Structure formats: structure tokens, C-alpha cells
Amino acid sequence: MDGSTSLDEYIRRVVDGDLNAFAEIVRVYQRPVRAWIVSRCPPGSDADDVAQKTFVVAFHRIQEFEVGTDFRAWLFTIARFQLMAECTRLKRLADYHSRYVPHALSQELDRRAAEAAEEPSRLTHLRECLKQIEDNAREVLDWRYTSELPLAEIAQRTNRSVGAIMKHLYVLRQKLHECIEQKLAEEAG
Template sequence: MNEEGEDSLIRAAAIGDRLAFDELVRRHLRPLLSYATRLVSDPTTAEDVTQETFIAAWRNLPDYEQRSSFRTWLFTIASRKAIDLRRRRSAIPTEDDRLDGPDRRNSDPYDQYVGQTLLQALQVELERLSYHARACWWLREVEGLSHDEIATALAITRGSVRGHLQRARAHLAQQLAPWNPDSHDRSETQRSRDRSSDGRDDL
């Protein structure tokens, strides 16, 4: 995404340009809706969270100071909206196309079956995580946010982010081990990646 171009859209939207804001919505709708779906596990509630997030963003754009990226700012609003709506509605597990299974056009039936059962198991185990562990895992592994960005989005400390990620990854590695015969080697790789990430985040 062109950050310079997005900055121009943000400035235009902040002074009331609806076309500029519509373009921002178009760019961020899918990841935001996917994130909301993982938080509330109910498609209707996720759509409400997403809609309320964009409404709040439109109203508050004049006060947006760009201390964090626009994407992180949207995730911050969505996290707050999700907490509010989860208190009022029950959650119904649902699938999310951001966690895509194997391409059915290029896979044999056995690979399709294994990939689909793994996807279903992952969705079940994500639901068993705490709210913050699930949110941290999604923002890191799917959206690629840094530890600092996640801390901003969820209004928690960087140390808490690391703790939630460690618990989420440990839980998923244990519960999904049947689908991962070389899980030991991969867990070592993940720990090395985390140590490298922590070093970069500290710079």
C-alpha cells in the first residue's frame, strides 16, 4: 500500500472528503472485518463492529494525530468496539476466509481433506484462547503488526503482548501437533524468529 498516497487520502477525509474516506474504507475493509470476526466469532456482530469502527474513524479523523499508522488506529478502534459488543451478544463460531485452506483446484482429495480439517481445528483452538491472546496472535501472524503496534491497538504493554503470543503459540502448537509431524523443529524456528523480532522492535 502506498503510504504517501494514503496520507493524502487521510488528510482529505479529515476535512470532509467522503470519496477519500470511501477509498480508505475500501482498502481496509477486508482485514478489519476479518479481525473483527476473529474477535467476536459471529459474522453479524463482526459486521457491526466493522461498521461502528468506520463510523468512529470518520467522526474522529480530524483528531487523528498519526502517532500510529492508520491501520493500527483502526485496529485500536475495532478492539474497543468488539469488547463493547461482545458484552451484549453471544458468540457463534464461524469460518474466516483469511485462514484459507488448500487450493482445491491444485490439490488431491487427501490434501484437501487434511488442509480442511487443520483449518477447522485451528478455528476451534483460536476460540479457546483468551480474547487478548487470540487478538495478539491474529494481529501478529495474519496482519503482520509489530509488538509495539499490537500493544497500541489493544491498549496493553509490550510485555503483555509477548506473553499472550507465547501462550497462544504454545497452545496452538500443542493442540495442532497431529497436523505437524516436525513441530519441534518448527517451534525452534519460531523462537529464533521471535528473538530476532524482539531485537528489531527494541531498535
């Protein structure tokens, strides 16, 4: 604030609708309010958001401020209430998550249990489908998925490029997938 205009004058101008006067008040008090909020903010809260809400509330309630009293105390009281509201919001959110997560986990476990009931027939069909694959192709699958060999080593063992091995594995996976799906359809039909 410039030396010729007092805080009380800026407040009167804000009450009369001068937004630039409020911008000047924010400029002067923004750092101390934010610093106060940051020093008291719990983890997970947004101090800048609380500070912004503080100034929004102060703007909307500025006509309630008694000119000549301690504006800083009034503003920091608003900041305290905004911080308390943020803490309440975070507690509600934590409470919600503490109740929701076990429910979601239970649903996911139920879903996986239902999938697992289908797995024995899928595994049986996979074994049958693997028997239909040529020996050298089954050997490549075994190297990759049982022995977990890198593609480069498989390529070296087969005298092929890594790209060719990637394509070959893709084609083999597609064939196995189609074979399993066909057997499941026959089983269901």
C-alpha cells in the first residue's frame, strides 16, 4: 500500500466496489497469510487453495469488517476457519477411503475368484493346444516363457533376428488364444 492511502481507505474502496483496492490488500497480505497456512497445513492439503479461499471469503464478507479494528486479525481468523474446513474435508475423505477400499478389495477378490473357477478348464485347454504346436515352436515358447530367456538369446539360438522372434511369438500366442477360445466355445456349446 502506498504511503498516502491507509488500509482503512482501501477497505472503504473495496466496499464501494473497487476491485483494484482489494487486489492491493491481497498483494500486501498474501505472503503472510500463505506462510501462516503452510505452517499449519496437514499433509495432503493444498495451502494455496486454502489461502485463495481465505481471500475469496474476505472479499465477500468485507462489508462485515469494522473499519478501524485489526484487519490482520480478522483476515487470519478467516484463514483459521478455512484451514479447519480443509482439515474436516481431509478427515471425511480419509474416512470415505477407509470404508471404500475394503469394499472395493472384496469385490475384486470375488471377481478374481470367479475367474479362477474358469482357469482349470483354460489350463487344460492350453495344455491340449500346446500339443498341437510343432516341436521347434514349442521349444521357442518354452525358452521365452518357462526359461524366461531374452529375445536376443532366443534369436541367437535359432539364427533369426529379434524382430522375427517377436513376430513368431506373437503368431504363436494368437494361435494358442484362438485354440483355447474354440475349445471353450465347444465346451459351452
